[in-house]
Amino acid sequence: MEAGIVQCDIRAADPFANSTNPARVRCTGVGNNLIHVAVGRAVRDRVALVLTSLTAAFHLAVANRYDVLRDELYFIVCGRQPAFGYADQPPLVPLLAAGAYALDGQTWIVRLPAVLAAAALVWLVVAFVRLLGGRDSAAWIAGSAAGFAPMLMGITATLNTTTFEPLAWTGVAYGLTRAVLVDDRRALMWAGVVAGFAMEAKYTLPLWLISLALGLAVFPERRVFRSRELYLGLGVACVIAAPSIWWQATHGFPFIELLRNADRKNLTVTPVAFALNQILVFDVLFAPVWLGGLIAPFVMRDLRGTRFLSIAFALSALAIVAGHGKDYYLAAAYPPLLAIGAVAVERTVRNARRLVRYFASAVAVALVSAPLVLPILPPESLIAYQRAIHVRAPQREKADLGDALPQVFADMLGWRDFVGEVGVAYKSLPPGERGRTSILVDNYGEAAALDVYGTAYGLPPALSGHNQYFFWGLRGQDPENVLRVQSNPERLRPYCAQMRELGTTQSRYARGLENGKTIAFCRGMHPSLAKLWPSLKVFI
Numbered sequence: 001m002e003a004g005i006v007q008c009d010i011r012a013a014d015p016f017a018n019s020t021n022p023a024r025v026r027c028t029g030v031g032n033n034l035i036h037v038a039v040g041r042a043v044r045d046r047v048a049l050v051l052t053s054l055t056a057a058f059h060l061a062v063a064n065r066y067d068v069l070r071d072e073l074y075f076i077v078c079g080r081q082p083a084f085g086y087a088d089q090p091p092l093v094p095l096l097a098a099g100a101y102a103l104d105g106q107t108w109i110v111r112l113p114a115v116l117a118a119a120a121l122v123w124l125v126v127a128f129v130r131l132l133g134g135r136d137s138a139a140w141i142a143g144s145a146a147g148f149a150p151m152l153m154g155i156t157a158t159l160n161t162t163t164f165e166p167l168a169w170t171g172v173a174y175g176l177t178r179a180v181l182v183d184d185r186r187a188l189m190w191a192g193v194v195a196g197f198a199m200e201a202k203y204t205l206p207l208w209l210i211s212l213a214l215g216l217a218v219f220p221e222r223r224v225f226r227s228r229e230l231y232l233g234l235g236v237a238c239v240i241a242a243p244s245i246w247w248q249a250t251h252g253f254p255f256i257e258l259l260r261n262a263d264r265k266n267l268t269v270t271p272v273a274f275a276l277n278q279i280l281v282f283d284v285l286f287a288p289v290w291l292g293g294l295i296a297p298f299v300m301r302d303l304r305g306t307r308f309l310s311i312a313f314a315l316s317a318l319a320i321v322a323g324h325g326k327d328y329y330l331a332a333a334y335p336p337l338l339a340i341g342a343v344a345v346e347r348t349v350r351n352a353r354r355l356v357r358y359f360a361s362a363v364a365v366a367l368v369s370a371p372l373v374l375p376i377l378p379p380e381s382l383i384a385y386q387r388a389i390h391v392r393a394p395q396r397e398k399a400d401l402g403d404a405l406p407q408v409f410a411d412m413l414g415w416r417d418f419v420g421e422v423g424v425a426y427k428s429l430p431p432g433e434r435g436r437t438s439i440l441v442d443n444y445g446e447a448a449a450l451d452v453y454g455t456a457y458g459l460p461p462a463l464s465g466h467n468q469y470f471f472w473g474l475r476g477q478d479p480e481n482v483l484r485v486q487s488n489p490e491r492l493r494p495y496c497a498q499m500r501e502l503g504t505t506q507s508r509y510a511r512g513l514e515n516g517k518t519i520a521f522c523r524g525m526h527p528s529l530a531k532l533w534p535s536l537k538v539f540i
Contacts, residue, residue, distance in 0.1 A: 045126060045127075045130070045139070046136075047126055047136055047139040047140055047143060048122070048123050048126040048127070048139070048143065051122045051126065051139075051140070051143035051144060051146075051147055052119045052120075052122045052123045052126075052143075052147075053119075054147065055118050055119045055122045055147035055148070056115055056116070056118065056119035058147075058148075059111075059114070059115040059118050059119070059153075059156060059157070059374075060108070060112075060115050062157075062374050062375050062376050063107065063108035063111040063112070063114075063115055064106060064107050064108035065107075065375035065376065066107070066375040066409060066412035066413060067107060067412050067413060067415060067416070068101075068107050068110060068412065068415070068452070069158045069159075069160075069408070069411050069412050070411040070412075070415070070444075070445035070448070070449075071158070071160055071411070071445075072097055072110055072111075072158060072159055072160070073415065073445065073448035073449050073451075073452050074444045074445065074447075074448040074468075075089075075093050075094040075096075075097035075098070075159065075160075076094075076097045076098050076101045076110070076448065076452055077098075077447075077448045077451045077452065078091075078094035078097075078098070078468055079091075079094035079095045079096070079097050079098025079099065080098045081472070082095065083247065084243040084244055084246060084247040085243070085244040085245075085246075085247030085248055085251075086247075086467075086468045086471075087251070087254040087255070087258070087467045087468040087470070087471060087539065088254070088255060088258055088467045088468065088539075089161045089201075089202065089203075089255075090161075090199065090200045090201060090202065090203065090241075090244040091200060091243075091244060092164075092197065092200040092201045093159065093160065093161050093163070093164075093201055093202075096113050096159065097110055097159055100112060100113065100159075101452075110159055111157075111158060111159050113159055113163070114156045114157065114158060114159045114160075114163045115156070117156050117163050117164050117166075117167050118147065118152070118153070118156035119147075120167055121146050121147075121152070121156075121166050121167045121170065121335060122143050122146045122147040124167065124170050124171060124174060124335070125142050125143055125145075125146040125170065125335050125338055125339050126139045126142065126143045127174065128142070128170065128173075128174055128177070128335070128336060128339035129142045129143075129339045129342055129343060131174070131177060131178060131181065131182075131339075132177075132181075132303065132306070132339060132340065132343045133302070133343065134339070134342060134343040134346055135346060137346045137352060137355055137356075138339075138342040138343045138345065138346035139342070140359065141289060141338075141341075141342035141345060141346070141355070141359050142289070142335075142338045142339045142341070142342035142343075144359060144362070144363050145283075145286045145289055145290075145338045145342070145362070146166075146335050146338055148283075148363050148366040148367065148370075149282050149283050149286050149334075149366060150281055150282065150283055150366055150369040150370065150372065150373050151281045151282045151327075151328060151331045151334075151373075152166060152282075152331060152334070152335075153366070153370060153373050153374055154281075154328070154372075154373030154374070154393075154408065155328060155331055157373060157374050157375065157408065158408065158412075161201055161202040162202065162328065162331075162332075163201075164198065164201045164202070165198070165201075165202060165204065165205075165331070165332035166331055166332040166334070166335055168194055168195070168197070168198035168201070168205065168332070169198075169205070169208050169332035169333060169335070169336075170332070170335040170336055171190075171191065171194040171198075172191045172194055172195050172198070172205075172208065172209070172212070173208075173212065173309055173312075173335075173336040174187075174191075174336075175187040175188055175190050175191025175194065175233075176188070176191060176212060176216070176224065176308075177305075177306060177309070177336075179191075179224050179227065179229075179230075180216075180221045180224055180305050180306075180308075181305050181306075185227050185228075185229040185230075186229060188224070188227060188229040188230045188232075188233045189229050189232055189233045189236065190233075191233050192232065192233025192234055192235070192236040192237040193233070193236055193237070193240070195209065195233070195234075195237035195241075196236055196237035196238070196239065196240025196241050197240060199237065199240065199241035199244065199245075200240060200241060200243075200244055203244075203255055204329070204332075207316055207319055207320075208312065208316060208332070208333065210315075211311070211312035211313075211315040211316045211319070212308065212309075212312045214311065214312070214315055215307070215308030215309065215310070215311030215312040215315070216308045218308075218311065219307050219308055221305060221307075221308055251471065254467075254471075254539055257539045258467070258539050258540065259323075261539055261540045262323075262324065262325075262540075263324055264540055265540050268324045269324075271321050274321050274327065277327050278327065278330065281327055281328075282334065283362060283365055283366045283369065284365065285358070285359075285361055285362035285365050285366075286338075286362050286366070288341070288345070289337075289338055289341035289342055289345060290334050290337040290338055290341050291341065292340070292341035292344045292345055293309075293310070293336070293337030293338060293339070293340035293341030293342075293344065294310050294313060294314070294337055294341075295310070296340055296341060296343075296344035297309070297310050297340060298310070300344055300347070303340060303343065303344065306336075306340050309336045309337070309340065310337070310340075312333070313333045313334075313336075313337055316330060316333045317330055317333070368389065369391070371385055372386070372391065372392065372393040372406060373393065373406075373408070375409060375412065379405060379409065379413065379508075379509040382405060382409065383404050383405065392406065393406035393407075393408070403511055403512050404509070405509055407511065409509075410509060410510055410511040411445070411511060413507065413509040413510050414507030414508075414509060414510025414511075414514060414515075415445075415449035415453065415510075416449075416453055417505075417506070417507035417510070418446065418449055418450075418505055418507065418510070418514060419449050419450055419453040419454050419457070419459075420457075421503050421504070421505050421506070421519060422439065422450060422454075422457075422459070422483070422485060422503075422505075422519055423454060423456070423457030423459060424457075424503065425483060425502035425503045425519045425521070426439065426457060426458075426459055426483055427457060427458070428502060429483075429521065433481060433523075434458075436479055436480040436481055437460075437479055437480075437481040437482065437483055437521075438460060438463050438474070438477045438479035438481075438482055438483070438529065439459060439460060439462050439463060439482075439483045439485070440462075440463045440464065440482050440483070440484050440485070440529070440536075441462055441463070441464050441484075441485045441486075442464065442466065442485065442486060442517075442538075443464060443466045443538075444464060444466045444467050444468065444469055445514075446462070446464065446485065446514070447462035447463070447464040447466070447469050448462075450462035460475075460477060461475040461476075461477070463475065463477070463529070464536075465533070465536030465537045465538050466538045466539075466540075467538070467539060467540075470536070470537045470538070470539070473533060474529065474530060474533065478528075478530065479525070479529055480523075480524065480525065481521065481522060481523050481524065481525060482521075482522045482525050482529060483502075483519065483520070483521055483522075484519075484520050484521075484522055485505065485517050485518070485519050485520075486517060486518065486520070487516065487517050487518070488518075489501060489518040489520045492520055492522055495522060495525055495526060495527075495532075496522035496523060496524060496525060496526075497523055497524030497525075497526065498522075498523040498524060499520055499521065499522050499523070500520070500521050501518050501519070501520050501521075502519045502520065502521050503518075503519040504516060504517065504518055504519065505517040505519065
């Protein structure tokens with residue numbers, strides 16, 4: 001056979017054809033070119049183009065609303081100090097954030113990678129549907145869910161380490177499924193590339209890889225373990241991920257310490273409450289799709305080849321519940337189920353009009369929830385909207401109980417007020433004292449806001465013992481005095497030769513934990529901040 005020629009039943013192997021039993025298809029050839037076939041047809045797929053464009057336009061329209069998120073500010077500061085890794089994340093997202101912010105300093109530019117991730121996920125889910133032999137109705141169902149399910153919209157509303165998870169987990173699952181269904185072993189190599197870059201964005205991918213491996217191991221599809229390309233792909237993933245893992249190893253694996261401390265920050269819910277919340281935050285009317293994707297491979301013969309994906313989802317869910325993870329931790333595992341479930345729905349419900357009405361209703365419900373996960377409404381209007389629909393976004397951290405706004409929005413607000421209050425206090429100091437004074441704050445959000453917005457006040461680099469800021473230490477400073485922002489100034493007094501209060505933090509819509517803090521000037525700090533530094537470490 002000539003190189004580059006594939007010998008197979010193209011009607012079944014083509015991911016955009018209507019295969020009757022793709023699990024039985026085998027394609028052979030020295031240079032398997034099915035990936036090129038898939039990409040070429042995906043570009044011309046009308047459903048994919050429409051839904052991808054709508055998703056991108058929807059996210060882009062609100063990307064400049066509010067201000068830069070707490071975590072986005074932190075990523076910008078981390079990215080300005082390039083490294084192979086950081087205490088709580090790999091380097092990819094910080095580098096993207098710092099690079100984007102340097103272009104123009106506008107919020108929508110920082111979030112442009114998130115907009116593209118949201119659109120790319122829709123495209124990939126539609127491609128997944130076609131791989132399984134789904135027609136247009138299945139593509140519309142799965143693509144709409146991937147683009148407009150509230151949980152997925154929320155994850156891609158900002159640039160965060162979680163932003164690329166659904167895309168990455170789905171990409172790995174797609175590559176494995178191609179290898180299983182159409183014997184496209186080159187897809188395993190591409191899955192390895194995706195896995196490697198995913199590990200440079202967030203460290204949670206091993207959970208998905210282990211779950212997929214265990215799912216494959218219990219079914220005949222485990223034959224993929226005999227593929228040389230699988231191990232080459234794993235090798236590629238390890239090479240790409242190695243610099244960040246090396247950084248973690250040389251710094252004592254701080255990310256593991258952060259995981260152990262998660263219970264101190266996150267709200268703990270029962271397994272039943274977790275499951276019910278998944279249905280609510282993903283859109284109740286989309287639930288039959290992903291639930292169908294979980295069950296259909298065990299009851300529909302032509303979807304049996306995807307049973308390993310259902311098992312992988314279940315194992316990931318169990319691990320996240322056992323680890324008291326937040327509700328969105330499981331979000332990345334849903335898109336493959338959406339593709340499987342949409343194909344199952346298409347083959348079960350023959351009435352096209354009924355399908356259209358039902359999933360138009362699902363999208364409508366999702367759009368009702370959209371203001372709870374995307375920065376669409378002004379704060380006061382959002383508070384009124386939550387009251388009107390008797391629904392509010394779930395609170396995930398103990399510190400957020402009682403806040404009027406969902407955490408993600410409160411974390412976009414108040415930072416410029418915070419910096420202004422600290423800046424005024426700092427400038428009130430005599431010029432001779434400013435040069436001997438450092439600013440010490442509680443957390444990376446406060447420190448990053450001061451670093452990004454504080455140049456207008458001539459502020460020195462902010463200090464904090466929180467996460468990566470702890471590793472940065474005193475940042476070249478050796479202060480005699482400290483301008484301290486904390487909730488209880490009396491705890492500071494014993495360390496000061498003289499202490500006086502210069503102000504209080506307050507911003508109407510900021511998170512409650514950021515309001516009411518005292519800005520205190522500590523003259524003649526003893527022991528020195530350098531000696532106290534190890535005790536200031538907070539990894540959470």
